[in-house]
Amino acid sequence: MDERFDAIIVGGGLSGLAAAYTLAEAGQEVLLLERGDYSGAKNITGGRMYIRPIKDMFPDLWEKAPFERGVAHEEVCVMSGSGSLLVRYSGEEAPYQSYSVMRAKFDKYFAKQAERKGVSIVTKTRVDDLVWADGKVAGVIVGDDELRADVVIACDGVMSLIAEKAGLRKPGNPKHYAVGFKEIIELDQELLEARFNLKDDQGVARLFVGDVTKGKFGGGFLYTNKSSISLGMVMGISDLMNEEPMIPAPEMLELFKKRPEVSALIEEGQIVEYSAHVIPEGGYRHLSNLCGNGILVCGDAAGFSINSGMTVRGMEYAMGSGYYAAQAVLKAKELKDFYCTGLSVYEKLLNDSFIMKDFKTFQDVPEAMDNKRLFTYYPELAINMMQKLYDIPDGPKDRIIPTVKGMLGFREIWTIVTKDLRRMMKL
Numbered sequence: 001m002d003e004r005f006d007a008i009i010v011g012g013g014l015s016g017l018a019a020a021y022t023l024a025e026a027g028q029e030v031l032l033l034e035r036g037d038y039s040g041a042k043n044i045t046g047g048r049m050y051i052r053p054i055k056d057m058f059p060d061l062w063e064k065a066p067f068e069r070g071v072a073h074e075e076v077c078v079m080s081g082s083g084s085l086l087v088r089y090s091g092e093e094a095p096y097q098s099y100s101v102m103r104a105k106f107d108k109y110f111a112k113q114a115e116r117k118g119v120s121i122v123t124k125t126r127v128d129d130l131v132w133a134d135g136k137v138a139g140v141i142v143g144d145d146e147l148r149a150d151v152v153i154a155c156d157g158v159m160s161l162i163a164e165k166a167g168l169r170k171p172g173n174p175k176h177y178a179v180g181f182k183e184i185i186e187l188d189q190e191l192l193e194a195r196f197n198l199k200d201d202q203g204v205a206r207l208f209v210g211d212v213t214k215g216k217f218g219g220g221f222l223y224t225n226k227s228s229i230s231l232g233m234v235m236g237i238s239d240l241m242n243e244e245p246m247i248p249a250p251e252m253l254e255l256f257k258k259r260p261e262v263s264a265l266i267e268e269g270q271i272v273e274y275s276a277h278v279i280p281e282g283g284y285r286h287l288s289n290l291c292g293n294g295i296l297v298c299g300d301a302a303g304f305s306i307n308s309g310m311t312v313r314g315m316e317y318a319m320g321s322g323y324y325a326a327q328a329v330l331k332a333k334e335l336k337d338f339y340c341t342g343l344s345v346y347e348k349l350l351n352d353s354f355i356m357k358d359f360k361t362f363q364d365v366p367e368a369m370d371n372k373r374l375f376t377y378y379p380e381l382a383i384n385m386m387q388k389l390y391d392i393p394d395g396p397k398d399r400i401i402p403t404v405k406g407m408l409g410f411r412e413i414w415t416i417v418t419k420d421l422r423r424m425m426k427l
C-alpha cells in the first residue's frame with residue numbers, strides 16, 4: 001500500500017468498476033477501494049440494466065455477463081383502492097435493450113473482469129478522508145494510511161462523503177432523494193415462467209402506480225429474474241416522512257404485497273433478501289460539481305439517476321460516467337495537468353454524451369412529477385372508467401362514448417386536466 005497509483009477509485013459499484021476497468025485497459029496503475037466484503041455486497045438496484053448506450057464502452061464485458069432475463073414484456077399496473085388495470089406491451093426481441101440483474105452477481109463478475117485487466121481491488125476498506133497537496137487532492141486516507149495518486153475518482157454512491165470532503169457536493173435536501181426498498185423472492189423457475197407467461201430467457205418488468213404508494217410520490221416495481229422476483233417500491237423521502245398517512249417503508253411494502261394483484265404472483269415464494277437504499281432524484285439541477293483539482297465524481301455520487309415516471313435509470317449512467325471519467329484522466333495525463341483545468345474534459349465528454357443529453361432532456365421531470373393527482377386522482381379515474389365501461393346494469397346500458405363523456409364531461413375536470421397537461425408536456 002506504499003505504492004503511488006495513477007488513479008485511486010473510491011467505491012466498487014458500477015461507476016467505480018467502469019472507471020477502473022477502462023483505466024487499467026489503457027495500462028494505468030489503478031487502486032480501487034471498496035468498503036463492502038466484495039463488489040455487489042452493498043449495491044442495490046431494482047433492477048434492470050439498459051445496455052445499448054454503454055455496450056460499446058466495454059465490448060468484452062457482455063458475452064458472459066450474468067444477466068437474469070431479457071425484458072421482453074413491459075407492464076404497467078394502475079391501482080386504485082379497490083381495483084386495478086394491467087397493460088402489457090410485448091414486442092421486444094433478443095438481443096434485448098434491457099436485462100434484469102442482481103448486483104451481488106453482476107458487480108462481482110464485473111470486478112473479476114476489472115482485476116483481469118490489472119486493477120488492484122481492495123475490499124473491506126473504507127476511505128475516511130482525502131489527502132491534499134499543492135492545492136489539489138493527492139490521495140486518500142484509510143485509517144492511519146495515506147495512499148497517493150495523480151487523481152482520485154469518487155464513486156462512493158449517493159451520500160458521497162468523498163465529493164463532500166472535496167467541496168464538490170453539499171448535504172442534500174430530502175426533496176431531491178427517494179428511498180427504494182425491495183425483496184428478492186425465490187420461486188420455482190417453471191412456476192415463475194407459467195405465472196408470467198414467459199418463454200426461455202424472456203422476462204417481464206412491471207411498474208405499479210396509484211394506490212400502491214397511498215397517494216405519495218413513487219411507485220412499485222417487479223422484475224422477473226431466472227428463478228426469483230425482485231419486488232419493491234421507490235418513494236420520495238420527503239413525502240414518505242411528512243405526508244399523511246404516515247406509514248413506515250417496511251409496512252408500505254407489506255401492504256403492497258398483500259394486494260391481490262401482487263400476492264397471487266409471489267405465492268409459494270421464499271424471501272431470500274431484503275434491502276433498502278437512497279436514490280438521487282433531483283435531476284440536472286441538483287447534480288454535484290463533477291470536477292475539482294485532482295478529483296472527479298461519477299455515478300450516484302454525482303446524482304446521475306433519473307426517475308422518469310416510467311423507469312428508474314442509474315446503472316448505465318454510473319457505468320457511462322465511470323468510462324468518461326477514465327477517458328478524462330487519460331487526457332489529463334497527456335496534458336500533465338491533474339488540476340481542474342486538465343480534468344474538466346470530463347464535463348465536455350459528459351455534455352457530448354447520452355448522459356448529459358438525457359439529464360437536460362429530463363430536467364423538468366422532477367417538477368412535473370411533483371403532483372399528487374398523478375398518484376391519486378388519475379389512477380382512480382382510470383379504474384372508475386373501466387368499471388363503468390364493463391358494468392352491465394339491471395336495466396339498459398348506455399353507449400360507450402356517452403359513458404366516457406359522463407365521467408369526463410365536467411368543466412372542473414377539464415380545468416384540472418388542462419393544467420396538469422401543461423405540466424406533463426415537460427415529461
Ligand SMILES: Cc1cc2nc3c(=O)[nH]c(=O)nc-3n(C[C@H](O)[C@H](O)[C@H](O)COP(=O)(O)OP(=O)(O)OC[C@H]3O[C@@H](n4cnc5c(N)ncnc54)[C@H](O)[C@@H]3O)c2cc1C
Pocket residue numbers: 010011012013014015016033034035036039040042043044045046047048049050125126127128155156157158161179180181182232233234276277278279298299300301304305312313314315316318
Ligand atoms: C431500489 C432501487 C431501484 C433501482 N432501480 C434501478 C433500475 O431498475 N435500473 C437502473 O438503471 N437503476 C436503478 N437504480 C439506480 C442504480 O441502482 C444506481 O444508480 C447505481 O447502482 C449507482 O451505481 P454507483 O456505482 O454510482 O453507486 P453504488 O452502486 O451505490 O456504489 C457505491 C459503492 O461505494 C462504496 N463506498 C461508499 N463509501 C465508501 C467509502 N468511504 N470507502 C470505500 N467504499 C465506499 C459502497 O460500498 C458501494 O459499493 C435503483 C436504485 C435503487 C436503490
